[in-house]
């Protein structure tokens with residue numbers, strides 16, 4: 001933004017994006033950037049708001065707040081939140097796929113890819129009038145569009161089935177077809193919502209190849225939502241981690257993988273491990289809550305309420321009028337924060353009933369090591385700064 | 399009907415035994431059902447008193463017929479069907495090569511349609527052919543045109559429009575009013591009426607675009623009624639329910655006229671005997687030409703991006719938007735194009751009839767057109783044409799069934815049962831072919847070979 005050069009490096013800049021559904025904050029003040037020509041992965045546990053981010057980017061939802069800037073290669077800039085839905089693919093050149101595949105199942109594969117070239121063909125057919133009388137210019141464009149479709153069918157390894165209905169394809173092939181269809185719109189940014197979901201390892205590997213091919217040969221930048229960590233770690237250049245609509249980590253795959261907040265929130269730390277860590281801190285209530293399952297994630301003031309004091313201080317956010325928020329204690333990343341915070345508040349625990357249970361049991365083993373982190377944790381006010389103290393001590397728990 | 403009662407329980411019993419038992423059950427049930435329906439009848443005697451007429455003989459006939467029918471069905475028909483099914487399952491699956499008739503369906507159909515009036519004139523003479531050319535030929539062709547127009551909206555774009563007859567009415571009244579007031583010729587008024595209807599299609603389209611499925615259906619239904627009520631109540635312009643008469647006839651491109659009094663009356667120009675049949679035959683070919691125009695445009699549009707976008711819209715609207723298709727304009731063009739063909743059909747109708755009134759544009763018309771589209775198979779022109787033939791031709795034929803009087807006695811009037819038979823036929827067809835006569839879909843482009851898409855993959859659309 002401030003420097004022209006840096007703005008052009010980024011194909012997509014998401015700034016302070018918020019999306020609320022009634023009282024539910026699906027995305028809260030999210031900012032990240034996607035570099036041109038890279039694969040940016042957006043990960044996070046179920047319900048973290050990843051699909052909602054996509055829906056905001058592609059205009060299916062109007063964000064409650066925030067700015068989404070798309071910089072095209074030719075230097076033009078689009079504010080996606082202001083464009084109507086269908087103009088985002090057409091003018092800003094953002095294409096997407098869907099978590100629950102949305103193909104035109106009664107149309108053949110080829111037709112699916114031709115529909116994707118609608119705007120180009122519409123122009124070539126003189127908005128139907130020239131095409132109706134079979135003008136040669138339209139025939140030419142039509143032949144070209146079939147060639148492009150064939151190209152992408154070959155890339156997706158589907159050319160043998162070009163004349164079959166899309167609904168007849170096996171699941172993995174449908175996913176590839178959806179990507180091929182999105183690519184036929186000639187996008188600069190391709191948003192893929194869980195493309196590897198439901199694929200077997202072989203199909204998943206083929207998908208990786210297809211995505212790498214797209215990245216290397218078309219210069220299309222990719223924004224990828226994925227639960228399959230093997231895919232994320234192998235092909236992405238940059239990972240953004242969401243939890244309960246907030247960014248908890250952002251960086252290259254290696255740094256994200258080792259971020260304790262991410263580990264706690266998402267990356268395969270099983271509950272026992274979290275439990276042991278928590279027992280160390282002495283959070284019985286939180287352990288109880290983990291045992292009762294994810295239901296407690298919604299509605300404030302349940303068993304995690306004792307955490308509410310310190311956590312909501314450090315992970316506070318701007319919106320005042322919000323009535324229902326996701327319970328802070330449900331966020332595992334926040335728990336990691338909270339541990340630090342609870343240690344920090346321990347000296348005053350006699351005065352603060354909220355931290356009562358942490359007082360007797362906690363005998364910090366490494367008081368010196370934690371003290372600095374704890375100090376930073378309690379000092380933090382904005383949520384972005386809240387991310388720093390924990391991110392600053394990677395590997396400490398592992 | 400097709401359910402055999404307790405077939406698992408008595409697999410030991412021979413079919414004859416089982417049939418005997420089931421026949422008894424069926425007889426008992428029908429006796430119980432019909433004893434009041436058929437056995438007793440209320441009537442009036444001469445002194446206007448209500449009396450009960452007992453018809454035990456008729457009741458016995460019906461019950462025996464049911465019993466025997468059930469017996470024959472279970473004892474012979476079911477085993478025979480199972481045997482043939484087993485044989486078919488055993489036989490190696492032969493890829494059914496479509497027969498000559500099926501392959502050349504369109505060409506044969508076109509030739510038959512072109513020769514139809516000539517054949518009728520040869521068979522029945524000029525006067526006798528009137529009924530066949532006009533009541534059957536032209537009537538069916540009008541419905542074919544209407545159904546093909548509606549097919550664009552429902553079959554391709556998947557927008558359930560229950561008020562299609564409104565555009566038919568707009569076309570007819572546009573022709574009637576402009577023709578009677580300004581004396582413009584059919585050839586100018588035809589496109590004008592089409593444009594007018596298309597304009598109203600867009601007018602209707604705008605407010606209802608955000609609605610989908612049932613809601614859209616209800617609003618379009620209401621729109622149809624609004625147009626009809628305006629036609630009835632705006633007396634200064636439309637002459638209310640009395641309608642507009644004296645609508646000018648179509649001329650043969652201005653060269654020949656079909657008015658006996660005109661100097662260039664066709665019989666005078668060509669030096670042939672005077673007859674009303676010429677006009678009907680001319681109208682028949684005119685309707686055929688308009689139908690062919692509709693078909694040509696529809697087939698062309700399907701292969702153009704706009705037509706593909708319509709079908710894509712029917713399949714998945716959200717995916718369409720994610721591909722940069724402006725769904726608003728796409729829906730509007732579907733509405734407008736469909737309405738335009740409705741307008742063409744309407745102006746033709748007015749010219750043929752010479753008289754229009756709001757009576758002709760009731761909801762039942764919309765329902766019939768919709769039924770034709772559904773029965774024919776949404777999106778398929780051939781299927782819809784056959785459906786129009788069956789539905790409209792069928793109801794017309796039922797007027798002719800005087801021989802049924804011989805079966806059911808002299809006071810049986812087949813016309814009264816027209817709609818009943820019509821409804822039964824529809825139910826049977828929908829049971830037999832739930833996706834209509836032609837359920838499969840022709841792809842609009844292909845790489846290697848054109849293969850029809852089975853109906854199980856296509857969607858009906860939700861908006």
Ligand SMILES: Nc1ncnc2c1ncn2[C@@H]1O[C@H](COP(=O)(O)OP(=O)(O)OP(=O)(O)O)[C@@H](O)[C@H]1O
Nearest residue numbers: 021024026044045046047048049050051052053099
């Ligand atoms: N249209 C909507 N109306 C109300 N709430 C919504 C809507 N869309 C999403 N949400 C809520 O927003 C939250 C985030 O949902 P989202 O679908 O973005 O999650 P996700 O990260 O994609 O999860 P998953 O990994 O399961 O796909 C959820 O709590 C969801 O219930």
Ligand SMILES: [Mg+2]
Nearest residue numbers: 050051052099
């Ligand atoms: Mg999702």
